[in-house]
Amino acid sequence: MSPNDWQAVWLTLQLGLATTVILLVLATPLAWWLAFSRSRWRTPVQALVALPLVLPPTVLGFYLLLLLGPQGAIGGTLEALGFRHLAFSFTGILIGSVLYSLPFAVQPLAESFRTMGVRPLQIAASLGAGSWDRFRSVVLPLCKGGFIVAATLTFAHTLGEFGVILMVGGSIPGETQVLSVLIYDHTEALNYGAAQRLSLGLLVFALAVLLVVYGFNYRGPVRQRHHQQAEQ
Amino acid sequence: MSKRPLTPCLWMLCWLSVAWFGVLSVKAAPLTLAAASSLRDSMNALVQQFERDHPEHPVRMVYGSSGKLASQIMHGAPYDIFFSAHADYSDRVAAAGLAGAPPVAWAEGRLVLWHPAHPGLKPEDLSSAAIRHIAIAQPRHAPYGQAAMEVLGRLADDQLQQRLVFGENVGHATQMVQSGAAEVGLIALSVVRGTALRGTSYTEINPDWYQPLTQTLMLTRQGADHPSAQLFLAYLQQREARDLFAGFGYLPLTQSLEPFHVAE
Numbered sequence: 001m002s003p004n005d006w007q008a009v010w011l012t013l014q015l016g017l018a019t020t021v022i023l024l025v026l027a028t029p030l031a032w033w034l035a036f037s038r039s040r041w042r043t044p045v046q047a048l049v050a051l052p053l054v055l056p057p058t059v060l061g062f063y064l065l066l067l068l069g070p071q072g073a074i075g076g077t078l079e080a081l082g083f084r085h086l087a088f089s090f091t092g093i094l095i096g097s098v099l100y101s102l103p104f105a106v107q108p109l110a111e112s113f114r115t116m117g118v119r120p121l122q123i124a125a126s127l128g129a130g131s132w133d134r135f136r137s138v139v140l141p142l143c144k145g146g147f148i149v150a151a152t153l154t155f156a157h158t159l160g161e162f163g164v165i166l167m168v169g170g171s172i173p174g175e176t177q178v179l180s181v182l183i184y185d186h187t188e189a190l191n192y193g194a195a196q197r198l199s200l201g202l203l204v205f206a207l208a209v210l211l212v213v214y215g216f217n218y219r220g221p222v223r224q225r226h227h228q229q230a231e232q
Numbered sequence: 233m234s235k236r237p238l239t240p241c242l243w244m245l246c247w248l249s250v251a252w253f254g255v256l257s258v259k260a261a262p263l264t265l266a267a268a269s270s271l272r273d274s275m276n277a278l279v280q281q282f283e284r285d286h287p288e289h290p291v292r293m294v295y296g297s298s299g300k301l302a303s304q305i306m307h308g309a310p311y312d313i314f315f316s317a318h319a320d321y322s323d324r325v326a327a328a329g330l331a332g333a334p335p336v337a338w339a340e341g342r343l344v345l346w347h348p349a350h351p352g353l354k355p356e357d358l359s360s361a362a363i364r365h366i367a368i369a370q371p372r373h374a375p376y377g378q379a380a381m382e383v384l385g386r387l388a389d390d391q392l393q394q395r396l397v398f399g400e401n402v403g404h405a406t407q408m409v410q411s412g413a414a415e416v417g418l419i420a421l422s423v424v425r426g427t428a429l430r431g432t433s434y435t436e437i438n439p440d441w442y443q444p445l446t447q448t449l450m451l452t453r454q455g456a457d458h459p460s461a462q463l464f465l466a467y468l469q470q471r472e473a474r475d476l477f478a479g480f481g482y483l484p485l486t487q488s489l490e491p492f493h494v495a496e
Contacts, residue, residue, distance in 0.1 A: 070308040088309040170304050172264060173292040185295070188403035189272055190410055190428040 005194060007174050008182040015090070015178055016158045019097040023105040023154050024147070026098070031109035036118065050107070052100045057163025060100060064168045068092050093169040093176050097158045104153040112146025113139075145216045156209040159202065262290035263460040264310055266301040268317035269369075269401040270341060270376055270419075271447075273426030274480040275315065281476075282467050289460040297401035299373025305330055305452060312455030313464065315447070317341055317402075317420075318375035322448040332456030338468075339482040341445035342421035343379045344434045346409060351433040353416065355441075359389050365414035366395045367405040376402045379442035380418035386441050421481035447482065 001009075034046055052060060068075045068086035075085030086092040120142060124134045140147070162180040169176025171185055179198055186195035267275045272295050279291045294301070294311065302321040305311055306328050316322040322335035347353040350362065358366060366384075369377030377398070384392050397413070399405030402420050406429070409417040424434045449468075455461045467473060474484055 065307055075308065085308050087307050088304065170294060170309050171296070172294055172310070174262070175310075187407055188269065188295070188401070190403075190407060190426075 001197060002194070004173055005182065005198065008177055008179050008198075011090075011174065011176075012159055012178040012180075015094060015097060016155045018094055019101055019158045020105075020151050020155045022094075022098050023101060024151060027102065027105035027109055027150065031106045032113055034106065034110045035113035050103050053103050057100065057161070058167060061096065061164040061167025064092070064096050064099070064164065068095065068168065087168060088170045088172060088176060090175055093165045093178070096164040096168045097161055100161055100164050101154045101157045104157045105150045108146050108149040108153060109143070112143040112149075115146075116142045148216050149213050152209050152212050156206060160206065261310065262292045263312050263455075263458055263464060264292050264294065265313050265315065265464075266294045266296070266305070266309070266311035267315035268298045268301070268375070268447075269295050269403040270317050270422050271295075271315055272403060272423075273428075274422055274477055274482070278468075278473055278476055281472070282464060285467075286460075286463065289463060291460070291464070295401075295403065297369060297374035297377075299375075300401070303373070310454060311452055312458045312461050314450045314452055316375075316450070317445055317447055318378070319446045319448045321375070322450040325450065325452070330453050332451040332453045332461075335448040335450035337446045337448050337485050339447040339477060339485050341376070341447055342439065342481055342483075343376060343383065343418060343437045343442055343445065344421045344424055345416060345437060346406070346419050346424050346429070346432070346434045347416040348409065348429075348432040349412075349415060352435075354435060355383060355387060355437060358384075358387060358392055358395075358416070363415050364395060365397050365408075365416075366392065367397050367399055367408040367414035367417035367419075369402045369405045369419070370398045370400060374399075374401050375445055376418070376420050377405070379445055382442040383418060383437055425480045446485070 030045075030049070034042060034049070065087055066072050070076060070079055070085045070087070072085070072087075075087060079085050086095065116139070120138050121134050124138045129137070159178075160180065161178070162184070165176060165178055166181055166184075169178075169181070171177045171181045177185070179202060183195050183198050183202075186192070186198070265275070265279070275293065279293060283289070283291060294309075296304075298316040298318055298321040301309075301311070301314060302316065302325050305314060305325050314322060314325060316335070319335065319337060322331075325331060326335055345353065345355055345358075350357075353363075357363070368380040368384075369375075371377035371381045384396075397405075397408055399408055402423055405417050406419050406423050408414045409419075410429075418437070421434075421436065423429065424432065451461060451465070478484065
């Protein structure tokens with residue numbers, strides 16, 4: 001592996017970790033609202049969150065490029081304020097990743113909140129537990145599987161991202177050239193050996209992640225109880 | 233029922249991520265060169281020499297079709313020097329007001345018919361039934377693809393249109409032939425002279441059959457401020473650099489890249 005390859009590995013890990021941290025922070029309250037709200041906005045929001053699942057990455061990438069670039073609403077405002085616009089930058093691909101992986105964080109969390117239901121929290125509240133205490137000692141342990149699945153899926157999905165990053169980020173080494181983009185670049189350079197090594201690494205990693213996810217999905221006691229309830 | 237149960241933990245995570253970006257953003261950017269795919273092998277060789285001679289001036293490369301790179305620069309891509317395989321694309325970037333110095337034509341590229349499995353094939357033989365796919369770069373944004381279309385138009389065989397497969401750039405078109413998916417490709421001489429394809433069979437196309445592939449280089453507005461840019465441009469003018477590009481089949485056009493030096 002060349003230094004350039006290692007640089008891409010490190011950059012990809014940074015992108016994956018940053019996306020996961022940001023998405024867990026954003027997705028938890030959003031998933032909570034989706035799980036328990038009776039608002040008439042619930043369905044439209046649910047549809048919006050799921051949009052990246054069906055939208056071609058190029059569409060998302062195209063809109064982001066327009067928004068974040070020097071003439072875009074966001075990029076242009078930043079430039080006017082004396083900052084750099086966000087197209088072709090790490091921050092730009094990070095924003096793209098957060099949007100693109102949003103359903104992978106929100107859906108498992110909402111599912112696990114819904115499965116838990118409000119009963120455990122009502123009981124905890126009646127015993128005098130404050131809101132932070134209820135989250136820490138009731139929600140976290142009961143929905144541990146949901147959090148782990150959301151985090152691993154988000155991380156793995158970010159690693160597998162290609163179209164959005166290629167459009168918003170270009171392929172700048174050390175800035176936006178993540179593994180998936182580098183593999184593409186290696187094949188264009190007819191550098192099949194390097195492409196092989198990186199591809200095999202990603203393949204093994206993706207399989208390992210899915211094993212973790214399915215392991216938690218099927219063994220989770222909360223989920224089993226939910227299935228039994230559903231059958232009755 | 234509680235609405236906001238997670239505040240403290242979330243704030244901690246937020247600040248951690250902010251601190252992380254602070255760390256990320258302070259590193260200085262290396263000199264970033266955006267070059268047409270056809271230049272990949274020659275430019276990599278040159279940059280390797282440059283970094284050996286000037287280890288304190290790191291360089292990073294971005295390759296793509298000239299049209300794609302030009303469009304990226306116009307959308308704000310942080311490239312310091314743009315190497316286009318056709319004067320058109322550097323002119324467009326300059327017309328958008330993004331040039332640090334006017335583009336300079338420095339060499340001419342050549343189109344070849346690459347036929348690793350059909351030695352001796354001539355352009356006129358493309359009509360043969362043995363040739364089911366002809367790989368070319370996307371003519372809408374890749375100069376070698378545009379030149380290939382001109383050559384095919386000259387052969388005046390409508391059947392050929394149905395045999396075309398389009399790569400995103402010359403490198404991608406080459407890969408299509410290399411993988412065996414296409415029998416032949418109309419690609420750059422500099423690519424078949426590269427290490428990966430050396431010794432494979434190709435036929436040079438008569439240069440009168442297509443508009444000259446004038447290679448240009450242009451310092452971008454952002455590159456005008458980069459401390460390594462002038463050093464790299466000076467390096468390009470040295471005998472060794474010129475010989476290196478000549479070895480990849482480029483015909484030199486200028487004796488000096490003098491117009492590049494930005495007036496202080």
